[in-house]
Amino acid sequence: MSSINYSEKIPNNVDIGGDRTLQRALEHWQPHFLQWWQEMGPSDFASADVYLRTAISVDAQGWAHYGATRMPDYRWGIFLADAVPERKIGFGDAMGQPVWQQVPGEYRSTLRRLIVTQGDTEPASVEQQRLLGHTCPSMYDLRNLFQINVEEGRHLWAMVYLLHAYFGRDGREEAEELLARHSGDADKPRILTTFNEPMSDWLSLFCFTYFTDRDGKYQLKSFAESAFDPLSRTCRFMLTEEAHHMFVGETGISRVVKRTLELMKEIGSDDPARVRAKGAIDLQTLQRYLNFWCSSSLDLFGSEISSNSAGNFASGMKGRPDESQYEDHVLRSSSFKLLTPEGEQEVPTLNALNEVMRESYLKDCEIGVKRWNRMIERAGHALRLTLPSSRFRRSIGPWAGVPVDTTGKMISKEEFEKRLTEWIPSASDKTFVQSLMQRVIEPGRMASWIAPPERGVNNLPVEYEYVHLH
Ligand SMILES: [Fe+2]
Numbered sequence: 001m002s003s004i005n006y007s008e009k010i011p012n013n014v015d016i017g018g019d020r021t022l023q024r025a026l027e028h029w030q031p032h033f034l035q036w037w038q039e040m041g042p043s044d045f046a047s048a049d050v051y052l053r054t055a056i057s058v059d060a061q062g063w064a065h066y067g068a069t070r071m072p073d074y075r076w077g078i079f080l081a082d083a084v085p086e087r088k089i090g091f092g093d094a095m096g097q098p099v100w101q102q103v104p105g106e107y108r109s110t111l112r113r114l115i116v117t118q119g120d121t122e123p124a125s126v127e128q129q130r131l132l133g134h135t136c137p138s139m140y141d142l143r144n145l146f147q148i149n150v151e152e153g154r155h156l157w158a159m160v161y162l163l164h165a166y167f168g169r170d171g172r173e174e175a176e177e178l179l180a181r182h183s184g185d186a187d188k189p190r191i192l193t194t195f196n197e198p199m200s201d202w203l204s205l206f207c208f209t210y211f212t213d214r215d216g217k218y219q220l221k222s223f224a225e226s227a228f229d230p231l232s233r234t235c236r237f238m239l240t241e242e243a244h245h246m247f248v249g250e251t252g253i254s255r256v257v258k259r260t261l262e263l264m265k266e267i268g269s270d271d272p273a274r275v276r277a278k279g280a281i282d283l284q285t286l287q288r289y290l291n292f293w294c295s296s297s298l299d300l301f302g303s304e305i306s307s308n309s310a311g312n313f314a315s316g317m318k319g320r321p322d323e324s325q326y327e328d329h330v331l332r333s334s335s336f337k338l339l340t341p342e343g344e345q346e347v348p349t350l351n352a353l354n355e356v357m358r359e360s361y362l363k364d365c366e367i368g369v370k371r372w373n374r375m376i377e378r379a380g381h382a383l384r385l386t387l388p389s390s391r392f393r394r395s396i397g398p399w400a401g402v403p404v405d406t407t408g409k410m411i412s413k414e415e416f417e418k419r420l421t422e423w424i425p426s427a428s429d430k431t432f433v434q435s436l437m438q439r440v441i442e443p444g445r446m447a448s449w450i451a452p453p454e455r456g457v458n459n460l461p462v463e464y465e466y467v468h469l470h
């Protein structure tokens with residue numbers, strides 16, 4: 001286990017002090033990051049003392065340190081999981097060879113692109129969430145939002161470290177660009193569509209952390225397999241942080257469902273209008289939010305048929321999540337059946353790896369849905385929440401722009417357009433959800449539309465003052 005050195009300007013466990021050029025470059029970037037945080041992060045809460053956890057070592061028990069911190073004083077740093085001695089490449093054409101400690105010249109631009117694309121999502125989500133603190137449903141939730149924000153900031157540090165340490169001048173330029181693009185900006189948007197979607201309510205935040213942070217989990221898992229060892233080690237540590245973000249999403253939606261069921265019981269009705277009149281989110285509206293964020297996140301895996309994914313795998317740059325669960329790690333004689341609008345197609349598995357990843361992601365997404373449906377079933381209601389088909393509302397791949405309903409059935413363009421507001425939030429759904437977004441900050445109190453969490457943070461009571469606002 002390696003502990004993190006907090007005595008340096010940039011906390012780290014990779015001895016950046018031993019490389020003066022790198023240290024100077026990162027110390028030069030640091031004030032730019034802080035300025036970005038002040039302009040684009042949750043800066044209205046800069047003076048709040050937030051009960052945050054900070055990693056002190058990179059093993060599973062390393063999250064020992066909790067305490068009140070002002071967010072701008074958070075110790076963002078560079079933490080890599082411990083190296084695996086004698087680690088070998090676990091897949092692709094170079095399987096069995098030693099992993100790379102430097103970037104091979106022929107993969108330089110592709111690896112840089114992969115790191116930049118991952119890195120771009122991290123500050124993007126902070127930007128998307130920057131105003132949500134004003135409408136938090138409880139102080140507990142406010143604290144969780146800020147914990148996620150500081151950790152996404154650290155994920156940016158993680159990627160910037162790789163760019164600075166391994167990609168020379170190009171890497172340093174990319175690191176500056178990561179602060180120059182902004183979510184939703186007309187001229188300089190973030191790279192991926194989902195990270196340009198506006199997020200003005202907490203139901204969207206819970207869906208985002210459930211679906212989009214889970215895409216993050218799958219991307220990080222596939223990079224954790226990478227032959228580029230520093231990338232693998234960085235991502236392995238990021239995964240421990242990511243788990244909390246998905247926890248916020250899953251428990252957030254669970255608490256919405258719980259509260260709605262309580263009110264349905266109280267009024268003896270499942271009529272959405274009456275549920276709404278009670279200040280809760282009807283399950284039909286929740287379903288539309290799930291459809292929106294799930295389908296948007298599905299695009300993040302890329303096209304079903306992709307020669308890039310084949311090249312990234314064959315070269316060893318990017319594996320499949322949990323690569324060891326598979327038997328064939330080379331995939332030179334394996335094929336995969338895909339459904340396209342033209343019918344079933346058989347393609348080399350190497351070219352279908354985005355789809356392989358999307359399928360395992362969807363399986364993971366099902367776990368929460370099952371849990372929510374058990375709650376609904378126990379309360380005696382027939383409605384069941386579902387995930388939309390992976391063909392629904394796609395913008396990338398063979399199903400892009402094809403009119404398909406949420407079950408994956410092809411329909412006419414007219415029907416699709418007419419029925420879209422049945423499937424994703426309409427303007428009036430958004431207005432309604434927005435109307436519920438009233439800030440609640442008395443410790444222990446919850447907004448009308450959400451049940452309290454089962455427990456507080458780090459064994460503290462739910463009514464603990466997790467954020468001290470000045
Ligand atoms: Fe992240």
Ligand SMILES: [Fe+2]
Binds near residue numbers: 152213216242245
């Ligand atoms: Fe995340």
